[in-house]
Amino acid sequence: MSNNNLSIIHEKRDALDARPKHSTLHNWIGVVPFFIFTALFIILPSVTLLVHAFQDNDGKLTLMNFIGLLDPSILNAYWISIRISLTTALVAGCLAS
């Protein structure tokens, strides 16, 4: 009997029950701008990028763009970019921390 009483009190004090179970619509409205922004300025450009990478100047499907990437000057540019990014990231990262 007393044990039963205790458990009732315990349930009443349970803070988890005091919280709303689900996030309300109200909360979702706050993050809508974020999703609009990502959709417009990250996802949409990435998709266009991917589509246009496989098209030539007339809009026909092609792989020539990617074959063009194998040009030595372009590979060199990639290599310099990677090297400079790694150097600065490692140097600044080690010195700053």
Add this chain to the structure above:
Amino acid sequence: MAYAITAGKLPNPIRTAIMTFSGVASNFAGVPLAFAFIATLGRTGLVTLLLKNVFRINLYDQGFNLYSFAGLSLTYTFFQFPLMILVITPALDGLKAEWQEAAENLGASHGMYLRKVALPILMPSILGGMILLFGNSFGAYATAYSLTGGFINLVTVMIGSQIKGDILYNPGLGYALAIGMVIIMLIMMTIYYFLRRRSERWLTK
């Protein structure tokens, strides 16, 4: 340096000053930054001439050149360094003084504490900061372009020249170059993911 301003017993105003400076300098990129470096370390820059006339050291005779790989790295470091300070300071604040005391009570030297306690705790944050820096300088365009004028061929500069179409005009190739950058970034993120998992291994045990 960030460790010095958090764990070191520096007066608070110094920390505020450094953090404010970091906030400004980490956003100081692009054409203004390139100009600032040309004006200080360029061929007739302030520091170059000072060293030459007062200390008789000619930087450019010693093999230094601002418009080279080393010069560009130095310029990038100017905004990378403060950014790293900004992102790593909160993590360093999380280091509890008790941990150091405990380590020292058990007979660890300061260097041992840094290597065996502080570094493993900070490793995920440091790696995260470094991947941020990598992405930051990988995508930088204006600084490199205005500093070297396309003398150093970065991928971003190449994309720019393919799309603007002064001499080279092939937007398709530009798009493909950009996809290549995305792929490299994905590879870096994968490496980062595995390194991070490795450095967090001891947390899950």
